[in-house]
Amino acid sequence: MYAVRFQDLSFTWPNGEALCSGLDMVVQPGEILALVGPSGCGKSTLLRLAAGLLAPSSGSVERPKGEQAFVFQKPTLLPWRTLQENVALPLELVGRSDPAAVIEVLELVGLAEHATKLPVTLSGGMQMRASLARALVTQPELVLLDEAFSALDGLTRRRLHLAFLEIWRAKGFSVLMVTHDLDEALWLADRVVVLEGPPVRLKQVVQVELDRPRAREQLHTPAFGAQLQGLERLL
Numbered sequence: 001m002y003a004v005r006f007q008d009l010s011f012t013w014p015n016g017e018a019l020c021s022g023l024d025m026v027v028q029p030g031e032i033l034a035l036v037g038p039s040g041c042g043k044s045t046l047l048r049l050a051a052g053l054l055a056p057s058s059g060s061v062e063r064p065k066g067e068q069a070f071v072f073q074k075p076t077l078l079p080w081r082t083l084q085e086n087v088a089l090p091l092e093l094v095g096r097s098d099p100a101a102v103i104e105v106l107e108l109v110g111l112a113e114h115a116t117k118l119p120v121t122l123s124g125g126m127q128m129r130a131s132l133a134r135a136l137v138t139q140p141e142l143v144l145l146d147e148a149f150s151a152l153d154g155l156t157r158r159r160l161h162l163a164f165l166e167i168w169r170a171k172g173f174s175v176l177m178v179t180h181d182l183d184e185a186l187w188l189a190d191r192v193v194v195l196e197g198p199p200v201r202l203k204q205v206v207q208v209e210l211d212r213p214r215a216r217e218q219l220h221t222p223a224f225g226a227q228l229q230g231l232e233r234l235l
Ligand SMILES: Nc1ncnc2c1ncn2[C@@H]1O[C@H](COP(=O)(O)OP(=O)(O)OP(=O)(O)O)[C@@H](O)[C@H]1O
Pocket: 013, 014, 015, 017, 019, 037, 038, 039, 040, 041, 042, 043, 044, 045, 046, 180, 198
């Protein structure tokens, strides 16, 4: 069983440059896997391949059929729709209406009381939370995050990390996330894949040795510091 499996994956751009060749990687069901690596090494493209937004040139990308959700760095809310109308959009697109599900995910991200507001009246952190709610409304089995937290200030980011971990624990979906923040990778993930390239290759896979559920205090433990140093040395 796996949530995503890259097998002997090769992808070549139309200009002939290779993004990757012969890449193997698995996201286990229910795990949070973080991809880190230098800018331009191919992280976002791997995410798009995992999502099926790009097709491999050879080899395969397999994922069990099921809902998936993609969250990008910038909140991509429609400005003329209220929060609840934005969050309801993925349901509408498949001809469904489920107001209870919309309110549930807005509650999960702490935005229920703002449901009828327009995005422009909300802070960046709140808009990001709304994007997350919109991603979760279809009950995805796989969530793909491309630097989803990186536009937020430090304090907001920490809060959203904890909220995300709680939702993940409650819902049990699998996560493939890209981040340039090593601290965030360790804090959220079960495993961190350190990439190099282009062409992108797996440099090392690091098992995160931190208990679940994660608690804020762990950030200041020697164990966390040691793992962070280990990752920094790899990059
Ligand atoms: N259409 C294209 N044709 C050729 N090369 C491309 C094309 N689009 C992207 N690339 C190259 O693919 C590589 C991977 O890009 P990608 O956006 O996946 O990197 P990334 O690791 O997400 O970078 P960042 O950390 O800056 O977001 C880059 O070197 C980029 O120049």
